[in-house]
Amino acid sequence: xxxxxxxxxxxxxxxxxxxxxxxxxxxxxxxxxxxxxxxxxxxxxxxxxxxxxxxxxxxxxxxxxxxxxxxxxxxxxxxxxxxxxxxxxxxxxxxxxxxxxxxxxxxxxxxxxxxxxxxxxxxxxxxxxxxxxxxxxxxxxxxxxxxxxxxxxxxxxxxxxxxxxxxxxxxxxxxxxxxxxxxxxxxxxxxxxxxxxxxxxxxxxxxxxxxxxxxxxxxxxxxxxxxxxxxxxxxxxx
Numbered sequence: 001x002x003x004x005x006x007x008x009x010x011x012x013x014x015x016x017x018x019x020x021x022x023x024x025x026x027x028x029x030x031x032x033x034x035x036x037x038x039x040x041x042x043x044x045x046x047x048x049x050x051x052x053x054x055x056x057x058x059x060x061x062x063x064x065x066x067x068x069x070x071x072x073x074x075x076x077x078x079x080x081x082x083x084x085x086x087x088x089x090x091x092x093x094x095x096x097x098x099x100x101x102x103x104x105x106x107x108x109x110x111x112x113x114x115x116x117x118x119x120x121x122x123x124x125x126x127x128x129x130x131x132x133x134x135x136x137x138x139x140x141x142x143x144x145x146x147x148x149x150x151x152x153x154x155x156x157x158x159x160x161x162x163x164x165x166x167x168x169x170x171x172x173x174x175x176x177x178x179x180x181x182x183x184x185x186x187x188x189x190x191x192x193x194x195x196x197x198x199x200x201x202x203x204x205x206x207x208x209x210x211x212x213x214x215x216x217x218x219x220x221x222x223x224x225x226x227x228x229x230x231x232x233x234x235x236x237x238x
Contacts, residue, residue: 003210003230005237008190009119011210016124021157021186024120025202028131030194030216032117032235033107033145036065038098039072041106046093055081065108069217099134099166101141109149110214112235121152126186128159130177132170135162159184174198178205194218196225203228 008024015022029035040063047053047060059079067075072094073087097103121127133142139162146153146160153160161180163173178201181188188206193199194214203211203226213231225231 003190003212005116005212005232005235008210009123011189012120012123012125015187015189021184022120022123022125022189023128023181023184023186024125024189025128025130025181025191026117027193027195027198028129028133028142029107030218031192031214032110032113032129032151033104034065034110034216035098035107036068037108038103038106039068039094040065042094042097042103043072043075043090045097046090049093050086050089053083053086055083056086070219099137101138101144104133104138104141104145105148107145109151110216110234112237114149114151116235116237117151121155121157124157125189126157126159126184127152128161128181128184130161130174130181131163132173133162134166134168135164137166138162171195171197171201175201196222196229199229200226 012022012024026032043063044060047056050056056076059076059081063075067078073090076087117127129146131142133139142160142162143153152158161177163170188209190210190212191199191202191206192212192214193202194216195218196213199211199213200223202209211229213225213229215231215233
């Protein structure tokens with residue numbers, strides 16, 4: 001069976017009508033949210049600390065969020081800048097800021113994601129946010145981002161699951177979260193991820209569900225997604 005965004009909504013409605021809780025699992029970074037504006041903000045702020053670097057000062061004002069992907073240095077190398085010392089300083093500056101409450105507020109929702117998550121909830125679905133963000137450094141910013149952009153939250157049938165520690169491996173953490181997902185005693189109707197490894201894990205754990213992979217960005221050397229996993233550019237219906 002070929003799953004679609006609409007077929008998931010139909011399955012949520014049907015499952016709820018049968019008296020069973022329909023669970024839909026959403027990742028956040030590069031799934032419901034684009035982190036590209038976060039990267040752009042950090043790069044702009046870094047550039048302001050090195051006004052003497054004329055090439056960087058020429059490139060940065062021309063950049064837009066869509067220029068970014070996994071590596072914050074990519075838009076620079078694509079424009080011919082190769083400065084190992086500068087990139088080392090930029091990476092350190094980026095690392096200190098990217099995983100913080102303040103900077104997650106720069107993220108913007110993936111196209112259609114707010115309306116889609118709300119549609120899942122409106123049809124009786126349990127919206128389960130499962131993210132690699134950690135509870136100590138990113139919980140407040142994550143809650144603010146979800147509520148500011150009007151994702152379902154504080155309204156019942158939602159859950160935000162964050163890593164207990166920043167150092168916990170993302171995939172192992174999500175593997176351990178499977179038990180919590182099952183504890184809600186519902187049917188996992190669908191999962192949405194940007195990492196092929198995690199999408200494959202969800203498919204193996206919940207074979208009855210539909211599993212989607214966002215065509216955004218992912219970590220280097222990804223697994224090959226299973227043939228059953230549906231790849232989508234965003235959450236727009238139709």
